[in-house]
Amino acid sequence: MGPTLSVQIEKRFHQGFQLVADLEVPLQPAGVTVLFGHSGAGKSTLLRCVAGLERPDAGHIRLGDERWFDAAAGVDLPPQRRRPGFLFQDYALFPHLSVRQNLRFGAPDAPAAAIDALLERFDLGALADRRPATLSGGQAQRVGLARALAAAPRVLLLDEPLSALDAPLRMRLHGELRRALAEAGVPAVLVTHDRAEALALGDALVVLERGAVLQQGEVQAVFDAPATAAVARAVGWENVLPVEDLGPDDEGRAVRWAGQRLRCAAPADQPAPAAPHLCLRPEDLHLGAAPPGANALQLVLRSVIREDTSLRLELEGGLVGRVHRRRAAELQPGAALTLWVAPRDLHLTRGGGR
Amino acid sequence: MDTAAIAVSLQLAAATSALLLLLGLPLGAWLAFTRSRLRGAVEALSALPLVLPPTVLGFYVLLAIGPEGPVGRLVAAVGGPGLPFSFPGLLLASALYSLPFAVQPFAAAFAGVDRRLIEAAWCLGHGRLSTFWRVVLPLSWPGVLTGMVLSFAHTVGEFGVVLMVGGNIPGRTRTVSVSIYDSVQAMDLAAAGRTSLLLTLFSFAVLAVVYGRKGAGAAWARR
Structure with a gap:
């Protein structure tokens, strides 16, 4: 691994909350590392520690071979010496300065042409002389990012960069922000609790829960193969169920859940995970008779909840399914349903957190 | 009407406001941003003139600047003039007496600046002083203006400290309030009435301006 932003810190708070983080963010190639977790997981605090805005109690923070923090x-180093490109949740634009002056603030010696180029790149040319109060949320977000980049930071720290915007705009900006970060060529650490945002913007993912790093890896890999039950729940697997291991099977492993035998596509040469849990996405549970090779299930339907374009099925044993709403007629609460799930859609993971 | 006294009062008020701007900005900034344990004590000390009788404050100042007092000796050592019953001595006492009227609005305005703006300035490479000049102060000017106007008006209206420290020297230390007191003592109620009316109108005008501006009023009331 090349040069990294290396963070290994501990910080204790009143009320017993403790942040214990250990992560490595590669600096080359410059990608986006997402710190992902529920609110209160310690993501923003971790980001603020990296920026030098908060002081950990122990550990170290290093950028390449430069020591930013070393408790021992x-x-x-104060934030002025670290000079991270910090994008605040509500952008923290200076209200008394124009857009151009905001960009200049961190780069007083930059040639005018460089600032102009940055304004053009973020489509802010026409807004250069406006005050932040007159900007829309999306425009303010672009100014915030452009201001951070104007100061030529070595690392970008983005604290929930899209959470101040409404949902439709947020979705539209995923692509735009992704392109801007790629173009910038500056390694970025981005905090979010939004799965869609993590998937759309991230290269690497760090899952945080109650102040601890649960798993770190490539975004899609962590989402598809969570290492533990807690990670699976955090990245949005709606069914994470304790199961009994029945040993290797020709297609992977067999487990027992609610009295039914299920096969899952786990590597057969590895031992069963401790306290095994079965992860299943509701969309991968299908109505009808099982095709050859699939797992068949017979479960009583407890209730049906209407969602946007789908129906959420709450089944016996706490299992959740999701089907298209046009199938509403077949679904009577109390009835026994015939369902199936493909072994490749069943992920086996170990219980617990880390 | 005692125009000489009016002139002394206006000069004293202007000089006091200017001196308090100089002293109040750093003190207000310290109170707004420090995490020191001394903060409470310093804030209480700076607010003391609000509750102390002016005669008590004047008494201590007089002792301090007298020939045997620490300030008096210091000034004499560097060849300065005697401070008691002089305009500079009066200025010093006035500044102490009006200190909370400047420092408290200053500190409230500084503390009211969004913390993230300050942190953003730090991350963009600006030190504490530069951040204060370029972010905190420009965003707190209504509070700073309020503090200046209040200390100006408060100085124009003071009596006890002036009498204790300045005495009653016409054209030098006799201010409007002392002049009114003299007129009443001399049974010249007409003169006292004219000057009193002028002072009342002036004070009302100043306060109307301060409270009429919404932002500044809010900044002062936040504390």
């Missing part, structure tokens, strides 16, 4: 050696 008494090193704690």
